[in-house]
Every structure is written in structure tokens, then in C-alpha cells.
Amino acid sequence: xxxxxxxxxxxxxxxxxxxxxxxxxxxxxxxxxxxxxxxxxxxxxxxxxxxxxxxxxxxxxxxxxxxxxxxxxxxxxxxxxxxxxxxxxxxxxxxxxxxxxxxxxxxxxxxxxxxxxxxxxxxxxxxxxxxxxxxxxxxxxxxxxxxxxxxxxxxxxxxxxxxxxxxxxxxxxxxxxxxxxxxxxxxxxxxxxxxxxxxxxxxxxxxxxxxxxxxxxxxxxxxxxxxxxxxxxxxxxxxxxxxxxxxxxxxxxxxxxxxxxxxxxxxxxxxxxx
Numbered sequence: 001x002x003x004x005x006x007x008x009x010x011x012x013x014x015x016x017x018x019x020x021x022x023x024x025x026x027x028x029x030x031x032x033x034x035x036x037x038x039x040x041x042x043x044x045x046x047x048x049x050x051x052x053x054x055x056x057x058x059x060x061x062x063x064x065x066x067x068x069x070x071x072x073x074x075x076x077x078x079x080x081x082x083x084x085x086x087x088x089x090x091x092x093x094x095x096x097x098x099x100x101x102x103x104x105x106x107x108x109x110x111x112x113x114x115x116x117x118x119x120x121x122x123x124x125x126x127x128x129x130x131x132x133x134x135x136x137x138x139x140x141x142x143x144x145x146x147x148x149x150x151x152x153x154x155x156x157x158x159x160x161x162x163x164x165x166x167x168x169x170x171x172x173x174x175x176x177x178x179x180x181x182x183x184x185x186x187x188x189x190x191x192x193x194x195x196x197x198x199x200x201x202x203x204x205x206x207x208x209x210x211x212x213x214x215x216x217x218x219x220x221x222x223x224x225x226x227x228x229x230x231x232x233x234x235x236x237x238x239x240x241x242x243x244x245x246x247x248x249x250x251x252x253x254x255x256x257x258x259x260x261x262x263x264x265x266x267x268x269x270x271x272x273x274x
Contacts, residue, residue: 019053019105021260023095024220025060027087027111028267034058034069034078034095039259052076057098060085066094089113095262107255107262112215113139114266120211122274129201129274133211134193143221145183145214150175150198152207152274173204184216184224198274207274212267220263222252 023034036053058069058078067085069078087093089111097105115135122131133148150173177196181187201207216224253259 019056019097019099019103019255019258019260021095021097021105021107021255021258021262023060023107024261024263024265025087025093025109025111026265026267027089027114029082029087032060032067032069032080032082032085034060034097035076036078036097049076053099055100057096059096060093061096062086062091062093087111089266093264097258103257105255105258107260109217109219109254109262109264111264112143112217112266113141115141115144115213115215115268117268118211118213118270120209120270120272124202127200127202129198129207129209130195131198131209132193132195133213134191135213137188137190137192140190141215142186142188143216143218144185144188145212145216146177146181146185146194147183147212147214148175148177148194148196148198149210149212150201150207151210152201152204154200154204171200173201173207174199175209182228184221186221186225188215201274208271209274210269210271212269214265214267217264219252219254219261220265223254223261223263226250226252 018039020037020039021034025032036056036058037051038053054071054073056071056078059066060069061067062085065084065086067080067083069080071077072079085093090113092108092110095107099105116138118133118135120131120133122129124130133146152173153170154173156169156171175196175198177194179194179196181194198207198209252261254261254263
């Protein structure tokens, strides 16, 4: 059907010896991590144990020094304590992989600038804490993510006291953002603010709010953004009464001789007592 033509010519990729790679590094890392899977034909379950690649040589380096990652059967990924690699803002880093079959897979990334520490303000309205987070972006870095986490437990008032097995229930407080921004975002400005609510914080025991602001590089933004679009496309084609007949947007990759992403990030966190 002409109406279903996306206008994009898709390259047919052979799955034989094709490797899927995911690895993100940052100056905050103490542990380097990479996930390696052999690509699966359409219709097969992704990420099943049979797709795990367990015998590759994996190195992350800066052209002079680096660390070799080893496969961990428990976590099902390649890992290494960061011993020799110094990860700094604006530094360029390389991922080098050699498979048992002789394939050479490579990727590179540049670490973004460090975000400035945000300022958090807020007030209680009833039992809920309404907060605003503000920060500057002097480097004009566009790509970022933002995350808020409430911590603390409160006693729920939803229970049946006549139940002989009755015991109070304690629930975790919940922090939710009230802005419309979808993360990851490419819309970070010179001056930024985000608003949100921590529900039931006033009646919780020792409530806290943790903010994580992370600058990410453009490859990681592109990968996450296209993966989100693909997930939305797939959700509309699995049991939906109104399936999406358009072709899906290809998932971004910056891996040479493979698929996936090797990317950089840089983050700050701030925790306050409510």
C-alpha cells in the first residue's frame, strides 16, 4: 500500500555473527559495564540466555590506557572495576570488542560537560510536598535526563480493622513530575526548572527527595529516543484494535560492525530532607 510507505529504504541486515552492544560510561563510574548479545532473527525472543555472548574480548580505553572487561555469569554482562581508565568531561573514549569468531566491533563517545548542582525549593500543601528544581546550563548542552525519587514510608489508612489478620500497611512515598517534558530530552536551555509533587511526604517517616540531573551525549539521546518510538510502535501492533501500519523508526546505532550504542553521560545528584 502506498500509504504505508515510509519513504526510507531499509538495509537488510544479516543476523549471522551480528552483535548487539550496549555500554554507557561516565566520570561517576567505579564499575565499567557492557552488554553483548548475538542478534536474533525476527520472531525469536530477544535477550534469552542463548543470545548471550560470553567469550568476547572487551576493552574500554582512551587510546593510551584502558580496562579489560570480563564476563560475569551472575549479572550476565561484561564488567571491570575502573582501575586504569580516567574518565573526564570532553574526553574521547573507545570500545573495542573481538569475538570468538574473529569479528572486530568498535565504538567511540565523548563525555559531556558536568551539570551544575541544582537548587531545590518547595512547600507542603496538605500531606503533599510541592517542589521546584532550578539549574543553569552554562555549557549550553542540549541533551539530558532528569529523575526525582522520594524515599520514606507512611502508614496506609486503607485497611479493614475488622479483619482478624489485620496489620498496618506501610507504603513508599512517590515523587512525580508535573511538567510535560519527556526524558531523555534535547531541549535543555541556559536556565531550566522542573516542578513535581512528593505525595504523602508529611505523614512519612524521615522523608527525603533525591534529584538526579544527567547530561548525556547525542548518541545516547538518539538511541533512547528512537528506542522509545519503537516501543510505542510495537505497543500499537500487539493486540491493538487499531494497529499502526507505518514502518517503525529504525533504532539508532553508533557501533561499527554491530548494532547498539557506546555512549557517555555525566551526572550530579542532590538529596534533601523534606
